[in-house]
Amino acid sequence: MRVIVIEDNILFCDYICGYLQKAGWKTVKIHHLAQARKFMLSSLGEEDTLLADLRLPDGESTSLLEWMRKQGYSQPFIIMTQYEDIHAAIHAMKLGAEDYILKPLIEDKLLPVMEKIRSRNLSFSKVIYERKSKAFNELYHYIRLVAPTDMSVLIWGETGTGKEHLAGNIHRQSLRANKPYVTVDCGMLPKELAASAFFGHVKGAFTGALKEKAGYFQEAHGGTLFIDEVENLPLETQQMLLRAMEERRYRPVGGGQDRRSDVRIIAATNENLHKAVAEKRFRADLLYRLQDFTMTVPALCHCPEDILPLADFFRRQYSEKWQLEVSDFDEPAKRMLLEHSWPGNVRELKQVVQAAVVLSEGQCISSRYLKITPTLGPETMKVGRNSKKMQSLLQEEEQAEQQIRQAIAESNGNLTQAAALLGISRPTLYKKMNRYGISNQ
Missing domain, CATH: 3.40.50.300 (P-loop containing nucleotide triphosphate hydrolases)
Structure with missing residues (x-):
């Protein structure tokens, strides 16, 4: 993992890079925003972290951070500055900065932030490694x-x-x-x-x-x-x-x-x-x-049993990062996640959940917060449905929904009788009806 240090003061840039290198980090030195944009377009890695001075010769680094987020770059971005400016700090954090550190406090503050980032990156590798599908176990x-x-x-x-x-x-x-x-x-x-x-x-x-x-x-x-x-x-x-x-x-x-x-x-x-x-x-x-x-x-659509555990990992990760108490996905949202073919694989899932955590504003994530198509046509679903496991899983879901609808119809809307026909409790029936969006009206 590297730290991209963007600082126009060459002596201070050398000092910061040496300080980080002694702590085991690789570093890259950049002195201007234009140079930083060029570097990101050609050489930025997924696990890189950016450490930038607030004020640079060709602008403020917050403009670089804003540009990165619009371009889809999600790498951690730390801003450092010589002078305390509460408004600049708030603006930076709203744009998605990892932290805002005063240069006089850099030796005390920087390494703990970097270790937090390292731990988060390793935890992502860990969840990839701990996927439990048969294909990944092999x-x-x-x-x-x-x-x-x-x-x-x-x-x-x-x-x-x-x-x-x-x-x-x-x-x-x-x-x-x-x-x-x-x-x-x-x-x-x-x-x-x-x-x-x-x-x-x-x-x-x-x-x-x-x-x-x-x-x-x-x-x-x-x-x-x-x-x-x-x-x-x-x-x-x-x-x-x-x-x-x-x-x-x-x-x-x-x-x-x-x-x-x-x-x-x-x-x-x-x-x-x-x-x-x-x-x-x-x-x-x-x-x-x-x-x-x-x-x-294997593609994610070939390992449907990994979808919800991965989605839940990303939910926890981004809830912690942005200090939002997002407790879970509701049942329709889980079903939508399972039905999607995920042509962008784990990376696409990560982006979808990341956006959903922000949109939910601390609430349980419902299907309306998932920026994916809820019902997929034959061509869109071709990749996902080619997986026997995915096809079987979807068929089971469809059969379960049909059984509930049939039981409610046969009992003329009497949910106690419908639950008895299905061999489940009434509270369980309510949960399943909510999951499949079934109304008793």
């Missing part, structure tokens, strides 16, 4: 088997299924757990800079190479390098990656000497790489080298 079994080895792992899964979190779990259970864990998103990596990003470059290697730069391989030495969206690597860089994996050495761009490589590779993709090989966009020999061990992450 996946965890594979992780326990492969983690202690040094085999390369290729993880395939749809967007939003949590591939990065699973890769992190492999690293944390490996013999390299106390060494660096470096992530790179090839989808955000400019093709002309890919080789330098991975293997570094020497001074003067190309126009603009004013000093030597270390690459991801050097940063991850002794540890694990997670390569997300690996299908986007340029062919030239694919060749260099293959050599680094096979020969355990690489050469920086423009360099004259090889460097030793001691890095475990975990790669992830949502694309059929065999098709990419056939289309000559991906090297067959690199694919074979990456897939020492292959794992497929």
Whole structure:
């Protein structure tokens, strides 16, 4: 996990980065808002945290925070300032800032906030790892088997299924757990800079190479390098990656000497790489080298028993974050969550619940707060209904609703008799009627 420090005072920026690095955090230095926006569009990770001075040469960091939230970025954002300004603090917190810290108090306040963020990020990894569906239990079994080895792992899964979190779990259970864990998103990596990003470059290697730069391989030495969206690597860089994996050495761009490589590779993709090989966009020999061990992450619609536990985790997480007492989902809301096909997988579920917690204003979350389509047509439901488990679950719900409606009709609206026909108590019947939206009028 990294901290992106946005501070125009270079000396103070260096001091903060050094302070965080001593506490075990990786840091990135940025000095202007325009530079920060450019960085976020190309290199911001899901588990990054931003620490920004309130006033910067090209504006206030609250404008950056507001822009981030409108663009869908949910990374924690901490604002620091030299002078106390209660109005600025309130404005920042309303925009979704994690905290507002006075610079004179930075040594006392910053690390506790960072540890809270770290704990929250780890708890998300934990809930991903503790999913109880049969498909995920099988996946965890594979992780326990492969983690202690040094085999390369290729993880395939749809967007939003949590591939990065699973890769992190492999690293944390490996013999390299106390060494660096470096992530790179090839989808955000400019093709002309890919080789330098991975293997570094020497001074003067190309126009603009004013000093030597270390690459991801050097940063991850002794540890694990997670390569997300690996299908986007340029062919030239694919060749260099293959050599680094096979020969355990690489050469920086423009360099004259090889460097030793001691890095475990975990790669992830949502694309059929065999098709990419056939289309000559991906090297067959690199694919074979990456897939020492292959794992497929099931889509959320194939694990319906995970939907409500995950939704409840996100409800608790965001209720705590925004100090809202949101107690639960009502039954129609739960049913809506189960019926949705979740094409965006866990990431989509997280966003839906996050918005619902805010909209509910501390009340129980009802279906009207869930910004998803309540009834889905055949085409929209195609992915979800292809899952036998999802189809079975929905059929059971439909049958239960039909039985209740039939019992009420047969008893001419007498709920005591209807409950007796169903073999349940009257209070249980009330709960089920509320769940399915059944009126006795």
